[in-house]
Amino acid sequence: QVQLVESGGGLVQAGGSLRLSCAASGRTFSTYAMGWFRQVPGKEREFVAAINWSGSITYYGDSVKGRFTISRDNAKNTIYLQMSSLKPEDTAVYYCASARSPYYLSRSTAEYDYWGQGTQVTVST
Numbered sequence: 560q561v562q563l564v565e566s567g568g569g570l571v572q573a574g575g576s577l578r579l580s581c582a583a584s585g586r587t588f589s590t591y592a593m594g595w596f597r598q599v600p601g602k603e604r605e606f607v608a609a610i611n612w613s614g615s616i617t618y619y620g621d622s623v624k625g626r627f628t629i630s631r632d633n634a635k636n637t638i639y640l641q642m643s644s645l646k647p648e649d650t651a652v653y654y655c656a657s658a659r660s661p662y663y664l665s666r667s668t669a670e671y672d673y674w675g676q677g678t679q680v681t682v683s684t
Contacts, residue, residue, distance in 0.1 A: 561585040561673040563655050568678030571645055575682075579640040581655030581675055589613075589633035592658035594671055595640045597651035597680075604654070606666035608640060618664040623649075645682045652677040 567579040579595070594609040608629035609618045617629050626645075631638040638655060656671035663670065 563657060563673055563675035565655050565675045565678040568653060568680045570681045572683050573645060573647055575645050576643045577680060579653055579678060581638045583636045588636040590661050592661055592664055593638045594656045594658060595629060595653060596656060597653045599651045604668050609664040611664060612661035647682045647684050650680060650682050652679050
């Protein structure tokens with residue numbers, strides 16, 4: 560059974576930083592692309608970032624480009640999302656997801672087949 564467990568969320572002031580982690584189990588982690596999404600109540604889940612199986616290729620949503628960095632450590636079966644220069648509009652529940660492909664970095668939720676339970680990030684003014 561595939562499990563993805565996010566951690567690292569919390570309350571931070573605008574301009575601050577947080578690092579989210581997502582620990583994976585139950586799948587050969589290193590052979591799949593991974594992604595981060597976020598969601599606020601009443602809105603669709605929004606693509607944040609994706610990374611290919613080796614970590615050599617990354618892809619970001621426009622709203623986080625230049626501020627967030629996705630990375631992975633295949634030896635630890637973990638992906639990370641380093642978030643800097645946080646803004647109140649970054650407030651959301653953040654989810655990690657495992658893609659159906661090792662290579663295809665997609666912003667569509669349909670291309671991901673396993674999801675974590677989410678971790679809340681709140682950015683105050």
